[in-house]
Amino acid sequence: MTNRSPILPPAWLGILGGGQLGRMFIHEAQSLGYKVCVLDPDPLSPGGAVAEKHLCADYGDEKALSEMANLCAAVSTEFENVPAKTLDYFQDKGIFVAPMGQCVSIAQDRVLEKEFLQQCALSSGIGPVPYCVIQSQDDLSIVPSQLFPGILKTARMGYDGKGQTNVANANELALAWQEFSRDVCVFEKKMPLAFEVSALVVRAHDGESTAYPIAENVHRNGILHTSTVPSPSLAKHPELSKKIIAASFEIAKKMGYVGVLCVEYFVLTDGSVVVNEIAPRPHNSGHYTMDACVTSQFEQQVRAMVRLPLGDVTLMEPVAMLNILGDVWFDQNQVIEPAWHHVLAHPSAKLHLYGKATPKIGRKMGHINCLGKGIQEAKDACTAVAHDLGIAP
Numbered sequence: 001m002t003n004r005s006p007i008l009p010p011a012w013l014g015i016l017g018g019g020q021l022g023r024m025f026i027h028e029a030q031s032l033g034y035k036v037c038v039l040d041p042d043p044l045s046p047g048g049a050v051a052e053k054h055l056c057a058d059y060g061d062e063k064a065l066s067e068m069a070n071l072c073a074a075v076s077t078e079f080e081n082v083p084a085k086t087l088d089y090f091q092d093k094g095i096f097v098a099p100m101g102q103c104v105s106i107a108q109d110r111v112l113e114k115e116f117l118q119q120c121a122l123s124s125g126i127g128p129v130p131y132c133v134i135q136s137q138d139d140l141s142i143v144p145s146q147l148f149p150g151i152l153k154t155a156r157m158g159y160d161g162k163g164q165t166n167v168a169n170a171n172e173l174a175l176a177w178q179e180f181s182r183d184v185c186v187f188e189k190k191m192p193l194a195f196e197v198s199a200l201v202v203r204a205h206d207g208e209s210t211a212y213p214i215a216e217n218v219h220r221n222g223i224l225h226t227s228t229v230p231s232p233s234l235a236k237h238p239e240l241s242k243k244i245i246a247a248s249f250e251i252a253k254k255m256g257y258v259g260v261l262c263v264e265y266f267v268l269t270d271g272s273v274v275v276n277e278i279a280p281r282p283h284n285s286g287h288y289t290m291d292a293c294v295t296s297q298f299e300q301q302v303r304a305m306v307r308l309p310l311g312d313v314t315l316m317e318p319v320a321m322l323n324i325l326g327d328v329w330f331d332q333n334q335v336i337e338p339a340w341h342h343v344l345a346h347p348s349a350k351l352h353l354y355g356k357a358t359p360k361i362g363r364k365m366g367h368i369n370c371l372g373k374g375i376q377e378a379k380d381a382c383t384a385v386a387h388d389l390g391i392a393p
């Protein structure tokens, strides 16, 4: 029988990956009284700077894995590209792993992910975008014409719009696949989006589940730009919101998932909805929970992995989150420090910087949660803050 008792502080917890998601997870784990060991090959990782212990090694490094296994009572991951084998390693040693390797392996491969989402559609009523798999020259010649214009996406290792390209016709598709080194890809129809939303659900070891309010997301160049909660566009469609939450619970349940799971959806111009992808971890579109909800998504991830009861997901105030990319550190060709004092002159703006040493164009450096008495007030604060940072409206 599996052990169902909670893991109490001051136990050690392990986190695979020390990017910003790892760092914010570590902060929450520490404030609950846990100690954290992070595995990340980058000596300057944001998580490594704040954890009690940083194992600076690759995700398959046996010595590091064994050290983490000896120290930690439970292990989680901050990103889906960690080898699923690594998660299995801990599970085989009887360490509680949330989410499990089998869930992460579905989310890290777009082919498995789409197949899984298609299965879920039978009961949830929300299917994935029309697509096909490209893994051989022959597959190129049987692509249904109705998938054009479309988007070619590498099956593995894509994020923030990387590893994907727009394709207008069969010739472009063949060229694009060459560009991706003929790796396994999915080819999706480019959908007419009315708006994008994401559902953030949390599932405990005993199946108890809860869902945060749905976020409405705006992307720029494939990278999340803002998330607004409650979703202004869904306000007129309560039935759609219910359907999206129910489908997200169904996905988590079918996977036997434990932890925080984000599910991205496209609402189309004809009012229908399709599921885009899943992220087996806290998500950028859930950063608003840090200041606007009773319990943040990172605290929930800790609670789920130590088998504590889940926290309250109530939204205390409307919120608009603005992502801060490295772009705002560049003025012409000069590297500058952005005017944080102007940002913080907006009393409802909550600044979160990830402690990354080198700003780069397109690199996620932080985010700002702008609270408001109503959605419009939150959005106005977000617009004002973006303006202060020189971010184009």
Ligand code: ADP
Binding pocket: 129, 151, 158, 159, 160, 161, 162, 188, 189, 190, 191, 192, 193, 196, 219, 222, 264, 276, 277
């Ligand atoms: P990533 O893993 O980089 O987040 P996504 O598949 O979520 O990749 O794509 C990033 C963004 O690109 C989406 O949020 C959406 O704005 C746009 N996009 C992706 N796929 C489609 C599609 N099939 N039709 C229309 N827009 C899409």
Ligand code: MG
Binding pocket: 264, 277
């Ligand atoms: Mg996405």
